[in-house]
Amino acid sequence: MHLETLPRFPLACLPTPWAELPALTRTLRGPRLLIKRDDQTGLALGGNKVRKLEFLVGQALAEGADTLVTAGAAQSNHCRQTAAAAARAGLRCELILNGKQPEIPEGNLLLDRLFGAQEYWIERAQRAATFAALETQLRALGHRPHLIPVGGSNGVGATGYVVAMQELMAQLHATGQRVDHIVFGSSSGGTQAGILLGARVAGFTGRLHGISIDKNDPEHLEYEIEVAQIANACAEYIGYDTHFTPAEVTMVYGFAGEGYGMVGDLEREAIYLMARQEGILLDPVYAGRAFGGLIHLIRRGTFRPEETVLFWHTGGAPALFAYARDLF
Numbered sequence: 001m002h003l004e005t006l007p008r009f010p011l012a013c014l015p016t017p018w019a020e021l022p023a024l025t026r027t028l029r030g031p032r033l034l035i036k037r038d039d040q041t042g043l044a045l046g047g048n049k050v051r052k053l054e055f056l057v058g059q060a061l062a063e064g065a066d067t068l069v070t071a072g073a074a075q076s077n078h079c080r081q082t083a084a085a086a087a088r089a090g091l092r093c094e095l096i097l098n099g100k101q102p103e104i105p106e107g108n109l110l111l112d113r114l115f116g117a118q119e120y121w122i123e124r125a126q127r128a129a130t131f132a133a134l135e136t137q138l139r140a141l142g143h144r145p146h147l148i149p150v151g152g153s154n155g156v157g158a159t160g161y162v163v164a165m166q167e168l169m170a171q172l173h174a175t176g177q178r179v180d181h182i183v184f185g186s187s188s189g190g191t192q193a194g195i196l197l198g199a200r201v202a203g204f205t206g207r208l209h210g211i212s213i214d215k216n217d218p219e220h221l222e223y224e225i226e227v228a229q230i231a232n233a234c235a236e237y238i239g240y241d242t243h244f245t246p247a248e249v250t251m252v253y254g255f256a257g258e259g260y261g262m263v264g265d266l267e268r269e270a271i272y273l274m275a276r277q278e279g280i281l282l283d284p285v286y287a288g289r290a291f292g293g294l295i296h297l298i299r300r301g302t303f304r305p306e307e308t309v310l311f312w313h314t315g316g317a318p319a320l321f322a323y324a325r326d327l328f
C-alpha cells in the first residue's frame with residue numbers, strides 16, 4: 001500500500017473531533033451515541049468533501065491542471081468545498097449546477113460566488129454533455145481542466161475516507177472506545193466506499209450503515225454496485241490488494257422521503273433534536289436525513305442498548321440558510 005506517497009494537497013484541519021452525545025443517548029433511550037465531527041474539517045465551513053478534495057486536488061496539481069470542473073445541485077456542498085479548495089490551491093473553478101439560477105444566491109451558492117467559482121446552469125439531464133463540452137471549450141482556450149465527478153466520488157476521492165477511518169481508529173484506540181456500528185449519509189457513494197475500504201485496511205470489526213439519501217431501489221443493488229466499484233478503484237489507487245462485492249455494502253433504504261433535497265418531518269425532527277439537545281447543526285439534505293434515519297433505526301430496535309453507535313457527521317450546515325421556509 002502506498003497511501004503515504006499519493007499526491008495530496010493539505011486542506012483539512014485533522015483530526016476532526018469525536019464526542020459523546022449524552023443527551024440524545026438519554027432521549028432516544030437507545031444505544032450509546034457518539035459523533036465524529038466531519039462538519040469541522042475546517043475549509044469553507046467544513047464537510048466530508050474536504051477530505052476527498054485533498055486527494056483530488058493533489059492529483060489535479062500533479063497533472064498540471066489549472067482549472068477544476070465539477071457539478072452538483074444548486075445547494076451542493078461538494079461544489080462549495082471544491083470552489084474553496086480551488087481558491088486555496090490557486091486553481092480556477094467551474095461549476096455545472098442543476099436548474100435555474102436563483103435571483104439571490106443563498107447558502108452554499110452564496111459561498112461558491114465568494115470563492116470566485118464560475119457557474120453554468122443546466123438541466124440535470126445535460127450534465128454529462130456539459131462536462132464534455134466545457135472540457136473541450138476550456139482546452140480550446142488554453143486551459144488545463146481537471147474534471148471531478150459529482151460528489152468527488154471516484155477511487156481518488158474515496159482515499160480521503162480510507163485515511164479518515166484510520167484517523168477514527170487511532171482516536172478510538174487512544175481512548176479505549178469500542179464502536180459497534182458506524183452510521184452516515186450516502187449519496188454519490190465515495191464516502192461509503194472509502195469508509196468500507198478504510199474499515200478493512202484498519203481492521204474495524206463493527207458494522208457500517210450507509211443511509212441512502214436519494215436512492216430507493218434495494219432490489220437492483222444499483223447503488224451497492226456503484227459503492228463496491230468505487231471501493232475497488234480506491235483499493236487499486238492506494239495499492240491495497242482486496243476486492244469488494246455489492247453484497248458487502250450495507251445500504252439502508254426507506255428514508256429518501258419525497259426525494260432529494262425535500263425536507264419532511266424526519267429531517268426536521270433530527271435537526272431540532274441535534275440542535276436543541278447537543279448544540280450541533282445538521283443540514284436539511286444529508287446529515288439531517290441520515291440522523292433522522294438513525295433515529296428510526298434506534299426506535300425500531302436495530303441496535304442493542306449496550307452497543308455503541310457512532311454517527312459520522314458529514315457536514316452541510318451552510319444549506320440551512322437556504323432552507324428557512326422548510327424548517328419551521
Ligand SMILES: Cc1ncc(COP(=O)(O)O)c(C=O)c1O
Nearest residue numbers: 077187188189191286314315316
Ligand atoms: C453533507 C453531506 N453529507 C453526505 C454526503 C454524501 O457523501 P457521498 O456523496 O460521498 O456519498 C454529501 C454529498 O454531497 C454531503 O454534502
